[in-house]
Amino acid sequence: MLPHALVPPAGPQDDGVVGEQHEDQEHDAEPARPPLTEARAREMTAGLREAMDDVRHSVAVLAARVREAHAARVWVPLGHSSWESYCQAEFSISRAQAYRLLDVARALAAIHGAVTAGTETSRTRETSPAAAAALDYGLSQRALIAVSSRTDVVTELITHRLTTLAHSGLTALDTATVRAVVRQAVHDVRTAPPPSPAEPSTDPVVAAGRQLTDNLFASEYAIGELMLEVAPAYLSDIEAATGALALLCEQIGEPLEHGLAARRYAMSGDPRALHGTVL
Template structure:
């Protein structure tokens, strides 16, 4: 592998003024890229909230993401997570009054864009937004009491809070915690350590458990004597809409509840 010095052989180094100019251009380009990434995430989230796949004739969100956006369902949900993190930080900054009023829905993404948070950072804090936003609001509110807070100071305070949370280990598993909390923890672990097979295996187990729980509800609503077509027509179509899930996934978890075979969940979130 070539070293930095070897790669630069034969190329004359620029002067300090040009180096500063090029570095500023790079920073500006990175800022634009981050801005565009958050805007994209917000648009994807809005499309998901509007259930656009139904109007366009797709069977569900995953099919729409692949057919219209050219990305997988997993990628689409990651973008939604980014948008939700951005919106939560918007609201936290607005609650502290640090950068003036923002939309109550946190839809613009202005604050995190200007703060320069990367997609990875926004993804990694998604599972712990309550903790993060509480810290950000408290610290910014304290800073505001001393007088107007410059954007650079807001950037430093929020960046520090995000960095601290990303470095902080997740709480140890609590057997008394609810299923939702367990899933949030294991999702955050998998985002942080995607190459750790033990973590990935635990994620699969948790998601299968979640699928079984949802499947049992679906089975109670539409007992086994109903065909899948009858189940969808009578109740599961409306149930899928209520829980924000596509019909295919609801049918898959119902099959899993019936058989106990995890292969029934293939093509859903597993």
């Protein structure tokens, strides 16, 4: 997913005729375009949808190849000491990026395992292990990283929902249905609020404190999602801090370290990412 462009704050402009002339020149620089027809708008939308699907499919293919390369210890015959040094030398990516690729690969493999366990039809299975691992559920790299630390929850949810559908006989478990179930499960886990305590406290002060904590975590997750819009998960903290994230934090009055911590929390779902900044 490409980061949203940030528009820098407008600089001071001279009042009067000069500014008006400059504005007129800007308007005249681009010729007026005829209004789009509905047919043309639908055609452009279809093109955008196809491009987005291509990007998501690329994530699935990349995840399958990363998992295969790591399992084969591809770095050994090439003379590298580890996976991270191999990725640095061969692809010029950081240690953090190298292990995020593994997170994506493992998350997708776990999801595919849940799909296999939760279905009783061969229609969702491919003819070879490599093809099966690359089965495209339409998930972005960001989504897979976000649930990589909670794959047990995601897979349990997928297995339960697919098994229920298979036994109900109301819906055929075709590829589109399975894809929808997987995407919804990932969405549900990503957006689920923190679990409530098994036995809520009867002390109003304790209950209020827990509510404040829950609200804080929800707020930080929302901030982290915003940070990921301009600094996608594949960027390291250093790359994010020296890019658009620093500008965003400056514009909204947020300390950069706070923005980075919220970004890590949105990626991992682990509240410990906020320690030392918010907590």
